[in-house]
Amino acid sequence: MADLVPRKPVTVPDIMARKRDGVPVVMLTAYDATFTRLADACDVDIVLVGDSLGMVIQGRDHTLEVTVDDMIYHARCVRRALRYAHMTVDMPFMSYQVSVDKALENAGRLVKEGGAASVKLEGGARAVPAIEAIVAAGIPVMGHLGLTPQSVHAFGGFKVQAREREAADLLRREAILLEQAGCFAIVLEGIPATLATEVSASLDIPTIGIGAGVGCDGQVLVMQDVLGLDDSFKPKFVKRYAELADVVRGAFNAYAAEVRSRAFPGPEHTFKTRKTRKSKSKSSSGSGGGSGAEKAETPPTSGAQNPEPNQRTGYGPS
Numbered sequence: 604m605a606d607l608v609p610r611k612p613v614t615v616p617d618i619m620a621r622k623r624d625g626v627p628v629v630m631l632t633a634y635d636a637t638f639t640r641l642a643d644a645c646d647v648d649i650v651l652v653g654d655s656l657g658m659v660i661q662g663r664d665h666t667l668e669v670t671v672d673d674m675i676y677h678a679r680c681v682r683r684a685l686r687y688a689h690m691t692v693d694m695p696f697m698s699y700q701v702s703v704d705k706a707l708e709n710a711g712r713l714v715k716e717g718g719a720a721s722v723k724l725e726g727g728a729r730a731v732p733a734i735e736a737i738v739a740a741g742i743p744v745m746g747h748l749g750l751t752p753q754s755v756h757a758f759g760g761f762k763v764q765a766r767e768r769e770a771a772d773l774l775r776r777e778a779i780l781l782e783q784a785g786c787f788a789i790v791l792e793g794i795p796a797t798l799a800t801e802v803s804a805s806l807d808i809p810t811i812g813i814g815a816g817v818g819c820d821g822q823v824l825v826m827q828d829v830l831g832l833d834d835s836f837k838p839k840f841v842k843r844y845a846e847l848a849d850v851v852r853g854a855f856n857a858y859a860a861e862v863r864s865r866a867f868p869g870p871e872h873t874f875k876t877r878k879t880r881k882s883k884s885k886s887s888s889g890s891g892g893g894s895g896a897e898k899a900e901t902p903p904t905s906g907a908q909n910p911e912p913n914q915r916t917g918y919g920p921s
């Protein structure tokens with residue numbers, strides 16, 4: 604059924620207004636066009652092209668080897684499929700730490716080449732000069748505090764942060780610094796829920812939690828986790844909304860079995876030859892029968908001609 608109120612693209616002011624209106628912000632990661640199109644058709648406010656792609660797409664143990672070019676590649680895939688959700692793109696490790704100039708240049712690349720509407724970077728006080736410069740250039744910045752995955756080696760693993768009073772106090776102060784530096788939102792990852800609730804209450808900008816409890820102003824999860832695509836990954840903070848690993852394995856096994864038994868492709872997936880005029884007239888004049896045309900038949904399409912930009916159709920007219 605069509606929406607009664609037409610949807611509009613989600614903007615940074617819309618995201619900030621969610622906090623004033625008490626409406627939680629929904630953020631989901633995406634890295635390709637197929638899944639972005641699905642997420643964008645649902646009520647997702649922000650699609651995050653996260654550097655978590657180092658793990659869920661590239662199969663690495665952490666995010667540290669992800670490059671700016673990797674982020675641009677995936678951001679472009681996502682951008683092509685996006686119509687409504689706001690697109691935030693992660694600044695990968697060492698793309699903003701070396702100097703403010705480098706940070707500005709890389710944030711600019713994510714916008715100009717990747718189509719980012721905002722960028723996200725990790726860290727508190729040390730990230731403030733880069734955040735101020737990027738914001739001053741007109742690029743909205745989302746901060747990220749707590750279990751910042753780019754500091755995995757410094758933390759000695761992916762461990763809940765700010766459990767002790769000193770670290771919690773530091774995080775409280777750094778959240779305020781990020782707000783003052785111009786961030787429009789802050790991800791709070793892997794921290795005690797009580798701390799996340801307090802920090803959220805102390806800020807005018809929304810906090811978006813992952814492993815930080817329900818007191819944040821929004822939530823983010825990695826898409827693969829929401830869909831249950833890796834059934835060996837079961838952290839406490841993830842809720843799986845589907846068990847697609849089973850579904851996908853079932854489909855792949857059925858496909859393999861049908862290829863081996865020759866049940867696939869069936870007649871309905873198979874093209875027939877079509878006689879050309881030339882071969883028809885040849886056969887009607889009795890001058891020897893041709894074997895017919897070599898052109899493939901066009902399979903039926905759903906009717907509409909490319910109803911949405913960038914959508915796949917079957918083969919074009921032959």
Ligand code: KIV
Pocket residue numbers: 632651652653654655656693790792813823824825
């Ligand atoms: O890279 C990522 O996907 C993230 C989210 C988990 C917040 O930073």
